[in-house]
Amino acid sequence: MLEIRGMTKKFGGLIALDDVSMSVGKGSITGIIGPNGAGKTTLFNIVTGLYTRSSGEVYLEGTDVSGYAPENLARLGLVRTFQNVELFGRMTVLENVMVGLHTRSRSGIFSCSLKWPTHIMEEKRIRDEAMQRLEFTGMTGIADIPAGSLPFGMGRRLEIARALAPGPKIMLMDEPAAGLNSRETLDLADLIRKIRDAGTTVVLVEHDMELVMDVCETIVVLNLGRKLAEGAPREIQENPAVIAAYLGEE
Amino acid sequence: MTEAKRDILGFLLFAAAVLIAPFFFADSYILNVLVFVGINTLLAVALNLLLGFAGQISLGHAAFFGLGAYISGVMTAAHSFDPWLAMLIAAVSTGVAAFIIGFPILKLKGHYLAMATLGFGIIVYIVFNETVDLTGGPSGLPGIPNLSLGEFSFDNDIKNFYLIWAFTLLAMRISLNLYRSRIGRALRAIHDSEVAARVAGVNVKNLKVQIFTMSAVISALAGSLYAHTMTFISPASFGFNFSVELVTMVIIGGLGSVYGSFMGAAILTLLPEFLRIFHDYDIIVYGLLLILIIMFMPGGLAGGFRTALERLSRSRKQGAD
Numbered sequence: 001m002l003e004i005r006g007m008t009k010k011f012g013g014l015i016a017l018d019d020v021s022m023s024v025g026k027g028s029i030t031g032i033i034g035p036n037g038a039g040k041t042t043l044f045n046i047v048t049g050l051y052t053r054s055s056g057e058v059y060l061e062g063t064d065v066s067g068y069a070p071e072n073l074a075r076l077g078l079v080r081t082f083q084n085v086e087l088f089g090r091m092t093v094l095e096n097v098m099v100g101l102h103t104r105s106r107s108g109i110f111s112c113s114l115k116w117p118t119h120i121m122e123e124k125r126i127r128d129e130a131m132q133r134l135e136f137t138g139m140t141g142i143a144d145i146p147a148g149s150l151p152f153g154m155g156r157r158l159e160i161a162r163a164l165a166p167g168p169k170i171m172l173m174d175e176p177a178a179g180l181n182s183r184e185t186l187d188l189a190d191l192i193r194k195i196r197d198a199g200t201t202v203v204l205v206e207h208d209m210e211l212v213m214d215v216c217e218t219i220v221v222l223n224l225g226r227k228l229a230e231g232a233p234r235e236i237q238e239n240p241a242v243i244a245a246y247l248g249e250e
Numbered sequence: 251m252t253e254a255k256r257d258i259l260g261f262l263l264f265a266a267a268v269l270i271a272p273f274f275f276a277d278s279y280i281l282n283v284l285v286f287v288g289i290n291t292l293l294a295v296a297l298n299l300l301l302g303f304a305g306q307i308s309l310g311h312a313a314f315f316g317l318g319a320y321i322s323g324v325m326t327a328a329h330s331f332d333p334w335l336a337m338l339i340a341a342v343s344t345g346v347a348a349f350i351i352g353f354p355i356l357k358l359k360g361h362y363l364a365m366a367t368l369g370f371g372i373i374v375y376i377v378f379n380e381t382v383d384l385t386g387g388p389s390g391l392p393g394i395p396n397l398s399l400g401e402f403s404f405d406n407d408i409k410n411f412y413l414i415w416a417f418t419l420l421a422m423r424i425s426l427n428l429y430r431s432r433i434g435r436a437l438r439a440i441h442d443s444e445v446a447a448r449v450a451g452v453n454v455k456n457l458k459v460q461i462f463t464m465s466a467v468i469s470a471l472a473g474s475l476y477a478h479t480m481t482f483i484s485p486a487s488f489g490f491n492f493s494v495e496l497v498t499m500v501i502i503g504g505l506g507s508v509y510g511s512f513m514g515a516a517i518l519t520l521l522p523e524f525l526r527i528f529h530d531y532d533i534i535v536y537g538l539l540l541i542l543i544i545m546f547m548p549g550g551l552a553g554g555f556r557t558a559l560e561r562l563s564r565s566r567k568q569g570a571d
Binding site: 048050069070071074075079080082086087088089090091095098099100102103105107108109112113114115119122123126162163166 | 424427428431432433434435436438439441442443445446447448449450451452453454460461464506
């Protein structure tokens with residue numbers, strides 16, 4: 001589904017990512033972990049087109065998408081969420097999800113301005129689909145309140161609903177459990193499995209080990225910009241290099 | 251009542267109020283002021299698309315207004331083009347100019363975008379002043395003909411009132427349509443989080459240029475209407491001060507609100523007229539009022555209006571219980 005080859009990123013003299021390669025199988029849940037400054041978010045930002053890379057390639061279903069802009073990746077079915085939750089705060093919950101359907105609709109500035117019949121029909125379809133997504137994430141009751149007034153946990157759920165709206169092939173989640181309480185984290189684990197079962201491959205960067213060990217089938221460990229280990233949760237937990245990276249050498 | 255119905259009903263009420271307004275203000279001075287309210291509303295609605303919807307500042311919108319006015323003025327006064335044709339050419343060429351400068355300029359953000367649009371506005375203003383052979387320079391361009399339909403000429407305040415408000419109402423309707431549409435949502439998404447908009451698949455760069463161009467075209471139409479109504483234009487109307495006044499209208503009215511743009515334009519056009527009773531102190535009272543509005547209505551007049559309505563309906567409900 002997603003393949004990263006030899007990804008390297010230099011910020012001036014600092015090497016944030018050093019020749020990182022990994023691949024994500026279709027329909028899997030993959031976790032990327034590592035101590036702070038390991039390069040996890042940098043890797044996400046490059047794959048989703050927000051940062052430029054120094055060298056390396058990204059393939060989405062076999063197509064080279066290295067250096068594609070985020071809006072083009074979205075069209076190809078790659079979406080993401082953010083660590084700090086990026087919502088459209090002054091728009092309603094429903095409208096946020098409707099923006100998520102941008103790539104599944106096509107009305108232009110003229111047909112929108114003049115309320116062309118094709119636009120009216122499309123508008124109804126988008127609204128219905130957005131409502132379905134809210135149902136999927138359990139947010140139907142709050143469709144009309146401004147997204148900016150949601151509590152943090154709900155905001156995160158909405159961001160996920162918006163990312164899922166177009167029915168993406170793959171979703172990258174940047175620390176989805178950050179700032180959530182344990183109850184919300186359990187719900188999140190269920191939601192992540194539900195998303196995968198509905199046909200979207202999931203990749204997450206996460207600090208919450210319990211969540212990662214619980215939901216992920218494969219885990220990639222980064223440390224200081226390099227790939228340290230890759231394997232099933234059990235293997236990672238027992239890997240001496242990983243333990244050393246987290247706890248320091250003895 | 252559904253949202254769509256409320257939207258249509260609200261607009262019809264507003265349009266009806268505008269259409270009967272002249273019957274209550276037979277006085278030609280007031281009517282003349284209302285013509286200006288119409289032009290300024292048209293401009294504020296245009297700027298609101300860019301500033302209120304997409305959150306992109308322009309401190310040079312008076313330049314687009316001026317380009318519309320001067321292209322229309324020069325073509326008709328000096329070269330006897332048909333005013334409607336001149337208006338069309340003015341709108342299209344201003345749109346092309348906005349499209350071309352839009353790509354480099356709209357890559358900039360915040361203060362840098364403000365500076366770039368400011369610079370553009372000043373350059374255009376200097377061109378109006380210095381190309382004396384073409385524009386008449388600082389002393390202005392007289393002899394611009396009125397618009398006419400066959401034998402019917404828009405040559406007095408009442409006719410101009412309806413002419414201008416027809417355009418203004420159309421622009422308002424288009425803005426309202428756009429607000430609740432795929433493109434309007436994408437624009438508002440850019441306003442709130444550009445990075446999230448891009449990740450959701452919005453082509454931010456193209457959309458910014460599109461709305462900038464649309465805003466410029468409407469401003470140019472306002473300029474043409476202004477030129478053909480006044481029959482005389484001079485660069486002083488299209489300077490930096492007026493660009494700032496337009497931004498003030500949109501902010502005082504309420505960012506993103508179409509009716510707010512009308513309220514902002516109306517207040518900023520009418521206030522100086524009312525404040526004449528303060529003689530030399532009028533400008534102080536004017537400034538003070540603007541500060542008070544922004545302090546107590548951070549959402550602008552439209553936001554304050556909405557809050558007041560909500561409070562009213564809530565207290566009424568409590569009364570019923």
